[in-house]
Amino acid sequence: MNDRQVTSEIPQRPDPSPKARLAPDCFSLPPGVDWLPVEDALDRLRRGLSTIADIKTVPVSDAAGYVLANSPVARRASPPRNNSAVDGYGFAYSSVVGDEARLRLAPGRAAPGHPWPGPLEAGHAVKILTGAFLPEGVDTVVLDEYSSVHNGFVSFAAPRRQGGNARMAGEDIRKGDRLFKHGQRIRANCIATLVAAGIEQVEVFERLKVAVLSTGDELCNPTDIPGSHQIYDANRPMLLSLVARWGFSPVDLGCADDRMGDIRKRLDAGARQADMILTSGGASAGDEDHVSRLLSTEGDLEFWRIALKPGRPLAAAKWRGTPVLGLPGNPIAAFVCSLIFARPVLCRLSGEPWTSPVGFKVPAAFEKSKKEGRREFLRARLKADGSVDVFRSEGSGLTTGLAWSDGLVELDEPAMKIRRGDLVRYIPYGSFGL
Amino acid sequence: MNDRQVTSEIPQRPDPSPKARLAPDCFSLPPGVDWLPVEDALDRLRRGLSTIADIKTVPVSDAAGYVLANSPVARRASPPRNNSAVDGYGFAYSSVVGDEARLRLAPGRAAPGHPWPGPLEAGHAVKILTGAFLPEGVDTVVLDEYSSVHNGFVSFAAPRRQGGNARMAGEDIRKGDRLFKHGQRIRANCIATLVAAGIEQVEVFERLKVAVLSTGDELCNPTDIPGSHQIYDANRPMLLSLVARWGFSPVDLGCADDRMGDIRKRLDAGARQADMILTSGGASAGDEDHVSRLLSTEGDLEFWRIALKPGRPLAAAKWRGTPVLGLPGNPIAAFVCSLIFARPVLCRLSGEPWTSPVGFKVPAAFEKSKKEGRREFLRARLKADGSVDVFRSEGSGLTTGLAWSDGLVELDEPAMKIRRGDLVRYIPYGSFGL
Numbered sequence: 001m002n003d004r005q006v007t008s009e010i011p012q013r014p015d016p017s018p019k020a021r022l023a024p025d026c027f028s029l030p031p032g033v034d035w036l037p038v039e040d041a042l043d044r045l046r047r048g049l050s051t052i053a054d055i056k057t058v059p060v061s062d063a064a065g066y067v068l069a070n071s072p073v074a075r076r077a078s079p080p081r082n083n084s085a086v087d088g089y090g091f092a093y094s095s096v097v098g099d100e101a102r103l104r105l106a107p108g109r110a111a112p113g114h115p116w117p118g119p120l121e122a123g124h125a126v127k128i129l130t131g132a133f134l135p136e137g138v139d140t141v142v143l144d145e146y147s148s149v150h151n152g153f154v155s156f157a158a159p160r161r162q163g164g165n166a167r168m169a170g171e172d173i174r175k176g177d178r179l180f181k182h183g184q185r186i187r188a189n190c191i192a193t194l195v196a197a198g199i200e201q202v203e204v205f206e207r208l209k210v211a212v213l214s215t216g217d218e219l220c221n222p223t224d225i226p227g228s229h230q231i232y233d234a235n236r237p238m239l240l241s242l243v244a245r246w247g248f249s250p251v252d253l254g255c256a257d258d259r260m261g262d263i264r265k266r267l268d269a270g271a272r273q274a275d276m277i278l279t280s281g282g283a284s285a286g287d288e289d290h291v292s293r294l295l296s297t298e299g300d301l302e303f304w305r306i307a308l309k310p311g312r313p314l315a316a317a318k319w320r321g322t323p324v325l326g327l328p329g330n331p332i333a334a335f336v337c338s339l340i341f342a343r344p345v346l347c348r349l350s351g352e353p354w355t356s357p358v359g360f361k362v363p364a365a366f367e368k369s370k371k372e373g374r375r376e377f378l379r380a381r382l383k384a385d386g387s388v389d390v391f392r393s394e395g396s397g398l399t400t401g402l403a404w405s406d407g408l409v410e411l412d413e414p415a416m417k418i419r420r421g422d423l424v425r426y427i428p429y430g431s432f433g434l
Numbered sequence: 435m436n437d438r439q440v441t442s443e444i445p446q447r448p449d450p451s452p453k454a455r456l457a458p459d460c461f462s463l464p465p466g467v468d469w470l471p472v473e474d475a476l477d478r479l480r481r482g483l484s485t486i487a488d489i490k491t492v493p494v495s496d497a498a499g500y501v502l503a504n505s506p507v508a509r510r511a512s513p514p515r516n517n518s519a520v521d522g523y524g525f526a527y528s529s530v531v532g533d534e535a536r537l538r539l540a541p542g543r544a545a546p547g548h549p550w551p552g553p554l555e556a557g558h559a560v561k562i563l564t565g566a567f568l569p570e571g572v573d574t575v576v577l578d579e580y581s582s583v584h585n586g587f588v589s590f591a592a593p594r595r596q597g598g599n600a601r602m603a604g605e606d607i608r609k610g611d612r613l614f615k616h617g618q619r620i621r622a623n624c625i626a627t628l629v630a631a632g633i634e635q636v637e638v639f640e641r642l643k644v645a646v647l648s649t650g651d652e653l654c655n656p657t658d659i660p661g662s663h664q665i666y667d668a669n670r671p672m673l674l675s676l677v678a679r680w681g682f683s684p685v686d687l688g689c690a691d692d693r694m695g696d697i698r699k700r701l702d703a704g705a706r707q708a709d710m711i712l713t714s715g716g717a718s719a720g721d722e723d724h725v726s727r728l729l730s731t732e733g734d735l736e737f738w739r740i741a742l743k744p745g746r747p748l749a750a751a752k753w754r755g756t757p758v759l760g761l762p763g764n765p766i767a768a769f770v771c772s773l774i775f776a777r778p779v780l781c782r783l784s785g786e787p788w789t790s791p792v793g794f795k796v797p798a799a800f801e802k803s804k805k806e807g808r809r810e811f812l813r814a815r816l817k818a819d820g821s822v823d824v825f826r827s828e829g830s831g832l833t834t835g836l837a838w839s840d841g842l843v844e845l846d847e848p849a850m851k852i853r854r855g856d857l858v859r860y861i862p863y864g865s866f867g868l
Contacts, residue, residue, distance in 0.1 A: 060656055060671060061656070076660070076666075079665065085829075113652030113664065113692070131763065171831065172833055172834055173834060179834075180837070187863070187868055189769060189863065189868070191672040192765040193836065195656050198660070199656070200656045216546055217545075217548060218546035218547030222632070223634055226514070232512075234626035234629040237625050237626075238622055238626045240495070245499075245621075329565065331630070360796070362794070386794075399626040400627050402623045402627065403624045403627040405623060428865070430867075431864055434622055
């Protein structure tokens with residue numbers, strides 16, 4: 001663990017942008033660390049990162065998906081006044097004596113948007129609808145179903161407690177309340193609170209611009225006729241769709257061939273246009289790995305060999321001050337590394353606290369004996385009976401297994417023998433924001 | 435259960451649009467059914483619905499989030515040719531005799547995008563990089579780590595099996611394979627398969643246009659100064675953000691006052707502009723419930739009193755042939771009913787099969803004794819220890835409980851006493867596509 005203590009010696013270029021706020025060593029690890037454990041890599045990333053997104057103001061109606069840049073203050077109480085939780089009859093609890101109540105029915109009624117003028121005299125009751133403000137002199141409501149009206153009087157069994165079926169002013173939100181923590185992502189379930197509190201606009205962090213680059217002479221686009229030596233570039237459209245689903249603005253840097261000049265040109269474009277760059281391919285240490293070679297000579301590269309299956313090579317660097325994450329070229333490894341590493345990094349850079357995906361312990365519908373050393377993420381799919389199955393093959397080339405899956409099963413580093421029915425950790429793709 | 439047998443007598447207007455494909459009784463239930471169980475309501479909706487979305491063609495790179503209108507056919511195998519899964523040395527397995535192999539190293543190497551011309555003679559081996567196509571005459575690869583090169587020869591322990599470290603052509607996708615089922619929603623994990631199969635465009639269903647209408651004299655917009663009789667309309671921005679997050683196109687019908695004319699005008703606009711209309715407020719049977727009154731006189735209304743907490747009133751109707759779901763006015767009830775009823779309806783109408791949210795059995799961090807009769811959905815939040823807590827109050831007016839929650843705990847109809855540690859069904863919002 002003492003690799004965590006070491007800090008990088010890499011000199012930083014001066015950089016006026018918020019990217020400069022990033023710790024110099026945020027994307028570095030001491031060289032020569034073999035088989036870095038997943039937790040250490042995540043911890044290292046987490047500790048080095050800070051928010052780089054700019055701040056802007058948006059109307060609450062457009063705020064869903066943004067991250068709050070401050071903690072909004074309620075401008076109005078919710079509910080603004082005491083009101084009825086039911087359709088019934090409202091009255092002063094003090095008017096009721098004994099077990100049976102018989103109150104004179106006042107004319108008119110209280111309805112939402114149409115308050116009863118009030119005040120209501122003692123000994124009287126008034127018809128009141130759900131959501132209607134309680135007239136002055138009313139503190140308790142009895143349900144229609146429990147009331148009977150006869151000759152201008154309402155009768156009912158005396159209610160047990162004062163304030164029955166009444167919602168109190170400010171019981172949801174008090175004026176001046178701080179509603180959310182800075183850094184909270186606004187989701188649909190947060191909108192009602194913001195609106196009810198009379199908040200019209202919120203300060204949020206700009207959507208992060210995330211550039212995606214593929215590299216490799218073997219790659220061609222879906223629109224091309226592939227040469228006999230080529231395969232289609234599956235990573236770029238996949239990564240761009242992940243970036244968009246996560247609420248970031250995707251920037252397509254295209255597909256570079258293996259010439260340094262081409263890769264450099266596209267990385268420069270990414271540094272100009274985006275807040276962060278994701279590359280795939282060429283991230284290992286092999287002599288064909290042009291991306292890591294370029295990043296190491298010009299981009300403060302730290303190359304990590306992560307004890308992870310699938311997807312051991314991960315390159316972390318800054319290019320012209322812009323953070324770069326170099327993902328494996330294999331589509332399954334690129335997908336898994338995006339969920340495990342790229343997503344929390346991007347969320348943190350865009351103002352959220354560091355996030356970890358939520359997993360659930362479910363019975364295994366499979367058997368497997370796992371070797372010691374690497375943490376494994378298996379393409380998994382939940383079955384109707386609540387158990388989880390894994391794809392028939394762990395072959396890292398099988399994109400169909402990725403399409404088949406609806407989540408990942410995470411197996412920790414130690415060796416283990418999994419039998420059917422054993423509890424394993426299943427992380428639904430929903431936990432990764434998909 | 436025999437209410438399921440009854441079919442509605444409601445006459446249908448002629449309607450040329452795909453909406454006409456909807457079963458006449460898709461949104462009807464026999465009148466007078468009190469306390470309809472949630473499952474029966476869902477079953478009734480499910481059986482009556484069909485796809486109403488139009489079909490269009492989009493490039494695979496833009497296809498994420500769309501629903502497939504047919505089953506795409508692979509235009510190319512993946513991988514297109516046998517290739518190496520590792521960096522190492524390739525050779526013909528038949529060249530190896532005995533336990534130790536010593537093969538003459540051929541000049542050059544096979545790299546991705548740069549095939550080795552081949553064919554490779556027997557008794558030879560060639561350097562090969564991960565992803566490189568296997569030259570003719572190569573069927574097996576041995577890892578660099580297990581090989582040693584000396585004087586133009588490469589030596590290694592004889593591999594156990596033929597085809598080691600080789601990926602076979604078509605092992606992922608065969609040309610002509612049908613890749614996905616019609617009705618599958620394309621997510622990020624499906625993109626790689628489509629691209630690898632050489633598919634450039636896919637036929638998908640248009641995003642459903644979903645209109646949202648609020649009603650009530652008591653409501654005002656966040657941009658207004660509320661009158662003393664008014665509260666802010668929290669439902670519309672909340673519902674519009676749900677619709678957008680689910681990948682539909684939101685249409686804002688604004689907020690209607692309680693005059694029939696205003697509601698009718700806005701419903702007409704919704705029927706013209708949208709495929710489905712969601713309303714909130716005025717959905718009960720009370721005399722202030724203008725929406726249900728209007729829908730019952732002019733819109734084939736079937737009003738359901740669902741055995742559900744929160745959110746018992748649900749209005750289902752067709753307005754000028756357009757399906758309408760009338761949600762409760764209370765924001766918490768409107769939110770829950772949207773997740774439980776509106777979402778599967780919208781997904782089905784847009785071409786997906788009927789979907790049910792995935793829940794997980796987790797230990798309760800709370801205690802509760804539940805009455806018999808209604809199914810309850812509690813605002814819930816998963817704790818770090820994996821147990822689930824529920825909001826301090828079930829008050830249906832508390833939007834802050836909604837904002838606090840990250841999912842729902844679902845409790846079935848029977849009475850039950852829940853103690854700490856008992857397993858309860860938790861449905862993360864991720865399971866509802868949030």
